[in-house]
Amino acid sequence: MSAPRELPIATNGDVVVVRQQVRSLAAEIGLSLVDQTKIVTAASELARNALVHAGGGRVLIEVLEGGRRPGLRLVFSDDGPGIPDVDQALTEGWSTAGGLGLGLSGSRRLVDEFDLVSAPGEGTRVTVTKWAR
């Protein structure tokens, strides 16, 4: 049982560290190679979102045990400007930062559970979970 760990997201290098940590835990709990790749890719998108849209943030990485199957939960949070229209932000191709607009909508397809809480001026929190099969 590993304790939840929090990592900062303040630089491009931090995004790489988040990817590496998520990869190592995903392998540890027995996610398949494809599922490892999916959760690491989602983590990369969400960490970059926090960096680009909010100037940085943090991620809490938690191994979920005790259930039928182990899982990996990642909570990305920032104190940025928040998202005025969450539905719009989740639309494929919608981008405010000149990207491809795949970060949020794409990440949602790569995980088993996806939750986004945000309001203008109150930052953004995205929680994603991937379960071992």
Next chain:
Amino acid sequence: MERVPILKLGDILIVSIQIDLDDQSVLALQEDLADMVVSSGARGVIIDITAVEIVDSFIGRMFSTIAAMTRMLDAETVVVGMRPAVAITLVELGLSLGGVRTALNLEKGVAMLEHVRGAAG
């Protein structure tokens, strides 16, 4: 920031990505490649991603950008060595890498470039 080395073999430039790419390294690679295509007069670029464990939307966009950019500079780009898990994840992410040529490995990538040039006369 780590820089990705670019090797020259005849009129082909070979880039083998062996590091965990951060966004700055991605942008630097695009610029270095554009410079080197022009200075070397290369007609083809091969990007080997055999060692790359994930391709997110930023890295995926780099492939499209490099392919479009080198085409304007009279060189074709082929991405080789994509892992199956990466391909599955890219499709679900919603990135189809339109306009980017791919080949299974370096050898097939070189053959593809020769074929493209042969067809172009």
